[in-house]
Amino acid sequence: MFYRENGQLKTSYEADQQIFPIAQDRWAIVGLVAFAIVGVPLLADEYTFSAILIPFLILSLAALGVNILVGYCGQISMGSGAFMAVGAYAAYNTLVRVDGMPLLLALLSGGFFATVVGMFFGIPSLRVKGLYLAVATLAAQFLSDWAFLRIPWFTNYSTSGSVMVSELQMFGWRIDTAVEKYLFCLGFLIVFAVLAKNLVRSAIGREWMAVRDMDVAAAVIGIRITYAKLSAFAVSSFIIGVAGALWGFVHLGAWEPAAFGLDRSFQLLFIVIIGGMGSIMGSFFGAAFIVVLPIALSQALPALGSLAGIAVSTAAVSHAEFMIFGALIVWFLIVEPHGLARLWSTGKQKLRLWPFPH
Amino acid sequence: MRLGTTLLAAAVMAAGLSTSLTPPAFAQEQTQFFPLLVFRTGPYAPSGVPWANGFVDYYKLVNARGGINGVKVVWEECETSYATDRGVECYERLKGKNGGATLFQTMSTGITFALTEKAPGDGIPILTPGYGRSDSADGSVFKWNFPLTGTHAASADTQLQYVASLVGGLDKLQGKKITLLYHDSPYGKEAIPILQKRAEMHGFELTMIPVTHPGVEQKSAWLQIRQGRPDYVLLWGWGVMNSTALKEAQATGYPRDKIVGVWPSGSEADAKGVNGAEGYSAVLLQPGSSSDSQVVKDILELVHAKGEGSGPQEEVGEAVYMRGVVNAMLSVEGVRAAQEKFGVGKTATPEQARWGYENLDLTQEKLDALGFHDVMREVKTSCTDHMGSSWARAYVWDGAKWKLGSDTWFQADMSILDPLVKASGDAYAAEKKLERRGADDCQS
Numbered sequence: 001m002f003y004r005e006n007g008q009l010k011t012s013y014e015a016d017q018q019i020f021p022i023a024q025d026r027w028a029i030v031g032l033v034a035f036a037i038v039g040v041p042l043l044a045d046e047y048t049f050s051a052i053l054i055p056f057l058i059l060s061l062a063a064l065g066v067n068i069l070v071g072y073c074g075q076i077s078m079g080s081g082a083f084m085a086v087g088a089y090a091a092y093n094t095l096v097r098v099d100g101m102p103l104l105l106a107l108l109s110g111g112f113f114a115t116v117v118g119m120f121f122g123i124p125s126l127r128v129k130g131l132y133l134a135v136a137t138l139a140a141q142f143l144s145d146w147a148f149l150r151i152p153w154f155t156n157y158s159t160s161g162s163v164m165v166s167e168l169q170m171f172g173w174r175i176d177t178a179v180e181k182y183l184f185c186l187g188f189l190i191v192f193a194v195l196a197k198n199l200v201r202s203a204i205g206r207e208w209m210a211v212r213d214m215d216v217a218a219a220v221i222g223i224r225i226t227y228a229k230l231s232a233f234a235v236s237s238f239i240i241g242v243a244g245a246l247w248g249f250v251h252l253g254a255w256e257p258a259a260f261g262l263d264r265s266f267q268l269l270f271i272v273i274i275g276g277m278g279s280i281m282g283s284f285f286g287a288a289f290i291v292v293l294p295i296a297l298s299q300a301l302p303a304l305g306s307l308a309g310i311a312v313s314t315a316a317v318s319h320a321e322f323m324i325f326g327a328l329i330v331w332f333l334i335v336e337p338h339g340l341a342r343l344w345s346t347g348k349q350k351l352r353l354w355p356f357p358h
Numbered sequence: 359m360r361l362g363t364t365l366l367a368a369a370v371m372a373a374g375l376s377t378s379l380t381p382p383a384f385a386q387e388q389t390q391f392f393p394l395l396v397f398r399t400g401p402y403a404p405s406g407v408p409w410a411n412g413f414v415d416y417y418k419l420v421n422a423r424g425g426i427n428g429v430k431v432v433w434e435e436c437e438t439s440y441a442t443d444r445g446v447e448c449y450e451r452l453k454g455k456n457g458g459a460t461l462f463q464t465m466s467t468g469i470t471f472a473l474t475e476k477a478p479g480d481g482i483p484i485l486t487p488g489y490g491r492s493d494s495a496d497g498s499v500f501k502w503n504f505p506l507t508g509t510h511a512a513s514a515d516t517q518l519q520y521v522a523s524l525v526g527g528l529d530k531l532q533g534k535k536i537t538l539l540y541h542d543s544p545y546g547k548e549a550i551p552i553l554q555k556r557a558e559m560h561g562f563e564l565t566m567i568p569v570t571h572p573g574v575e576q577k578s579a580w581l582q583i584r585q586g587r588p589d590y591v592l593l594w595g596w597g598v599m600n601s602t603a604l605k606e607a608q609a610t611g612y613p614r615d616k617i618v619g620v621w622p623s624g625s626e627a628d629a630k631g632v633n634g635a636e637g638y639s640a641v642l643l644q645p646g647s648s649s650d651s652q653v654v655k656d657i658l659e660l661v662h663a664k665g666e667g668s669g670p671q672e673e674v675g676e677a678v679y680m681r682g683v684v685n686a687m688l689s690v691e692g693v694r695a696a697q698e699k700f701g702v703g704k705t706a707t708p709e710q711a712r713w714g715y716e717n718l719d720l721t722q723e724k725l726d727a728l729g730f731h732d733v734m735r736e737v738k739t740s741c742t743d744h745m746g747s748s749w750a751r752a753y754v755w756d757g758a759k760w761k762l763g764s765d766t767w768f769q770a771d772m773s774i775l776d777p778l779v780k781a782s783g784d785a786y787a788a789e790k791k792l793e794r795r796g797a798d799d800c801q802s
Binding site: 046047050051055096145149150159160161162164166167176251252253254255256258259261295298313314315317318319 | 542544
């Protein structure tokens, strides 16, 4: 009914290979992006930008990277926090040490160094898989925590071990206000999302998925396992590294290694699992779930409590947050183990045949 | 005659009533909003809970005493769990609420660093009494930061002075071995530059052993201490790291009276119930635990006796609780100072409050009147000096509670601190392309 594709005939290969072959989808996405660029800055207030939208955009970007590695290539990684840290510190160092370094280049160099480190830690994936690989990538996490705490060169000999960036500037555009920061991050996200989507549809993306589904079979049909796995590590770490640099530069402004600790790795893994493994859309859903839910709960619980006439203490809210969050994760995984993205596509399927779904 | 006196009495009473009634009734509208970034959960909650309770109890006391010249204090808590990104979210959430935040007290060194970048843009002062970034004592670079009553660098300096007083003077430190056992975070690292400088000056041998978050893994650190046998161990822990250190010290056989803590390592929670903690001492930037002070009595009488206390009554007066009380008092007194310039009985804007913190003059008489006699000593800030003072006292754990270790008040040696602070402030200003504030900016 709402989603009928009758009459949308494809007469060329290009038309058949579009990202969104159904017109309704295409227009919805175009509308959504236009709304994100034009509508949101008119509607949202500063708090929404700084506390919800910017972390959401950056974590979505990081989740894109993790999804490529974990969701598409099936290489479980617990080192995402480390790759974010490498991105942030590398971007910081290039910005501080190279005179007149443009911001954009510094951020991308963060991605580049994260790629190098990511590929290095991807080497074990050629020998081990599954849980063993997860533990091997965990080493990246510990190593980065250690390095950025103990090697003063990385923090430009800052006495406290905390680094900060001065004002952000790109092509004469001073990124000052929350709206500008939001648009800046949104730009990165749109570019990387389109690139990632096209990448996973391409030959290399199909190689990743073949490796994920069964690497022996993939090798038998002539897929180069080494190339596939390492390229997945490279692409994923590049995106995660840029996200890390944005997290430090744009969201926090000043940071210490604890900002990219093990918790961050877990958080990214949860985003991918809840959002939907092997789905670009899922990264966005998962990030929204992880970012918005705790904030919504911490705002809603005291309000609900006061309605019922109970004063909810700060600590109680915090504990309740953990419990509800945990319960929701379990519930989601039981009801829809393929994540929110699958729920979304099921919904679309139902709409397509409405009012007679079968 | 009789009618005359009655009339006069009535007139006096009416005047008295009207003066005592109108201002509070009028001031009902006026409120001053203090956001609170607390950590009542997470690995550092044992320190965070009494700290937050002290804050809230003091604000309740201020309201019970009639507000800040009639302006009612309102506050709202936001849980950070001591994580920087949660702190940033709380900052964004609270800065515009209830007519705008007067200031932010970060209660974490990491959050201080993040907010130092954000607050000047919003024009909101950052108060970090007793902690924060040490170079922010330099008010001519850090216009919006106020590490009142001391920084971590001042902590380290007073701590070393206490150690020197134990060995019989700074010159006796020559050839001694001192180990710094520190929490591996911005907080712990703030001690290093000043101790290195002191080591150079007095010729003691300084070794530094980091302990990773949250601080329960210390076996190898204490192995090193056992091998090195230092004359003193300076403990810079936080939360669970402190009690672990004391237990490890006992297991290693290192004498506890040779361990000297810093204020985050000197709370009741750190030593209570730890076997063999007797003799452990800590140098606390004001305040220490002071359960018999007037302000504690007032809180018990005006807040806790009415059943409005924020935590258990036993903790009132403990060291970290008192830190909350003093921090809250400083935030209120800055506003009071601002009111004297910009209008008594009116809500101060953040910009006006900043002026108040910059021109704070808490004399001993004022502090005594507020009930802080023997809790803390005078604080006087200026445009260049955002720290005000750095009084500290040593306390010794006697197995059940903290006792004053000596009557001397220590104060950081500014001739050593200042060059370090200035160099670090210069580096910051250069990186941010800031000009040092001129004389005219100081007037504003």
